[in-house]
Amino acid sequence: MRGRTRRPAAIGMTGVAEVLGWPLDEMLAAATRFDTGGERVANTSDSIRRSSDLDPTWRGVTRQAADKRVDAETTALHRLERTLLDIARTTRDGHARLAAIRDRIxxxxxxxQTSGFDVGDDGAVTHPDPSRRADAAYLTDRITGLLDEADAADVSLGTSLDALVRQLDGSGSLVPLPNGEYVDAADATFLLKLLxxxxxxxxxxxxxxxxxxDLIEAAPDVIGxxxxxxxxxxxxxxxRSIRDALTVEIQAGRGGGEKAGRLRELxxxxxxPRHPGRKAPRSILGFRDEGNGHFIEMVGDLGPDATGxxxxxxxxxxxxxxxxxxxxxxxxxxxxxxxxxxVYADGDLPQELIDTDLTPFENTAFDPGAAHRLAPRLVDFTGALDQQLAVSGLTLKTTLIGHSYGGSVVGTAEQLGIRADRIVYASSAGTGVESGPWKNANPEVQRYSLTPPGDPIHYAQVLGAPVxxxxxxxxxxxxxxxTGRYADGTVVEGRHAHSxxxxxxxxxxxxxxxxVVAGREVTxxxxRGPDIDARGQAEAIVDGLLDETLNLVSLVLPGR
Structure with missing residues (x-):
C-alpha cells in the first residue's frame, strides 16, 4: 500500500498483483500495538496527575507553577493518547475497507479466469474467442472499477494516517494539517475534505x-x-457564503431581485423561538448557492434546557x-x-407534484431521484449532529420528521441505516425508495406517523407505492x-391539511x-373521517379521468 497521492494512469496506478499482495494482516497487529501505546500513555498521564496531588499542604507560587506544568504535560499526553487511539481505529477501519475490496477483486x-478469460495487471480482460469480446469489456469495467476503488481507499487511508502520524513528531501542538505539511488556508481546506x-x-x-x-475566510463554502x-x-x-452570493447578485445588477431579497433575509x-417578540441571528448550518438553493437551518439552540x-x-x-x-x-x-x-433541505427536492401532461417523470414528486441523493447526506448530517451533542455534553434525543416527499427521504435514510431516537412520518409520500427494510441503527427507535383525513398525499401513498x-x-x-383539530376547533382534514x-x-x-420531540405522551x-378512496382515484387516473384529481393535487402548493 502506498498511502500517497494517486498518480495519473499514464504514470501508474494500483494493479491487480499489488492489491492481492497487500499485507493486510500486519495492519491489525499494528493497530493493536497503537491501542496498547495509547493505554500506556493514559496511565502515565494519570500517574503524573496523582503524583502532583500527593501533598495537599503544598501551596504558593511554586505549586501554581508546578500545576501549570503538570497541566501542560498531561494535556500533551492526552493528545498523544488520542492520536494513538485514532491511528489504531483508522487502521482497523482501513483494513476492513481494503480487505473487502481485495476480496471482491x-x-x-x-x-x-475460470471462464477462460485472461486478466492483465491493469484489469484489462481478454478472451481468445472473439465472440466473447463484449463479455471481456464488461469484466474489464468491473475489475478496473474495483482497482480505482482500491486506489482511492489506499490514498484515503494513507492521507488519514499521514495526518495522524504527523501529530507524533512534535508538531502536534501546532496545527496538524491533513497532509502533514504546513500550507496556506486554501490548501488546508482542500485537504480537510479528504478526512x-x-x-x-x-x-x-x-x-x-x-x-x-483563516480557514473560514479561505473557503466558507467548504467549511460551512x-x-x-x-x-x-x-x-x-x-x-460569509451568503454575503458572497448576495454580492454576486448585486454585481450582476440583480440586487433588487427576489433571490437577493431572500439572501438579505438570511x-x-x-x-x-425561545423569546416571542425578540429577534435572534439565524443559524445556517448548510448553504449552497446552486440548484433551487440548498440550506440547513437550525431554529433554536442546542442547550441543557432543550427537551430534545x-x-x-x-x-x-x-x-x-x-x-x-x-x-x-x-x-x-x-x-x-x-x-x-x-430544517434540512441540503439538496434539490422536486418542484412539481406531477407534470401537466403526465409524460416527464424526472424531477416530479413521483421521481425517486431526490430521495436517493438526499438520504445519504441526511445520514451523514445526523451523524454530525450526534457528534455535536456528544462534544457539548448533551444527552438530547433526536427526532427525524419527514414531511411529504421528505418522508420518503427519511424512509430511504432509514433503509441506509440512519441513527435516530424517534422518527415521525408526517403526511409522508412513503417509507423509502431503496429496496430492503429499515435497518434500525438504533434498535430502540420509536416510529410514528400522521396523515389527516382527505390529505392528497394519500394518492401518492397508493399510486407511488412501487416507487x-x-x-x-x-x-x-x-x-x-x-391529527386532531386546528386552533379554531375545526378538524384537520381535506386538501389544505397536507401542510x-x-x-x-x-x-x-x-x-x-x-x-414526540419532547418525549411527552402522545395522542x-x-x-376523524375517511383517508381518501385512493384506489378508486388510481383507477380514474388509469382511465384518463384526470381533471378533478389534478385540480385537487394542484392545490398542494410548492413547499406545503
Missing part, C-alpha cells in the same frame, strides 16, 4: 480561533457544509424561496416542543397519531409531533 479474477467527519472534528478542535477564522465542523463555525462560514435576525432536538425534512417545492416559510413552521414546532428544530415504498400509517412498528397543521402551532397534529390515532 480476487473473486472477480477467479470467476474470469472522515470524526477526524475532521478532532482536527478542528486542535486549532485556535485565529486559525479557524463540512460534517465534523462545530455548528457555530459552520454558521459563521455560511454567513443575513437578518429573525423571530427567536428535531430534524425536519420538507417536501416538494422546497428551495431558497421557501426558507422563511419553513423557519416560521420550525419556530412554531420549537415553541411547542421546547426543542431546537433543524416510494407505501403508506407509513400502516407500516409494521409505526404508531399512527391523531395546514404545520402552519398552526396549536393544531392537534403539530402538538402531537411536538410531544393515538382517532378516526
Amino acid at each position: 480476487a473473486s472477480q479474477l477467479a470467476a474470469a 472522515p467527519p470524526e477526524m475532521i472534528a478532532r482536527y478542528w478542535a486542535s486549532l485556535n480561533d485565529a486559525q479557524r477564522r 457544509n463540512l460534517n465534523g465542523i462545530d455548528f457555530a463555525d459552520r454558521a459563521a462560514a455560511n454567513t 443575513l437578518a435576525p429573525a423571530d427567536d 432536538v428535531a430534524v425536519l425534512v420538507p417536501g416538494t417545492g422546497t428551495g431558497l424561496h421557501s426558507v422563511d416559510d419553513y423557519r416560521r413552521r420550525a419556530v412554531g414546532l420549537s415553541r411547542a416542543s421546547g426543542a431546537p428544530v433543524i 416510494h415504498g407505501g403508506d407509513p400509517d400502516t407500516a409494521p412498528g409505526v404508531t399512527r397519531l391523531d 395546514g397543521y404545520l402552519d398552526d402551532p396549536a393544531s392537534g397534529a403539530l402538538r402531537n409531533i411536538a410531544a 393515538p390515532y382517532v378516526d
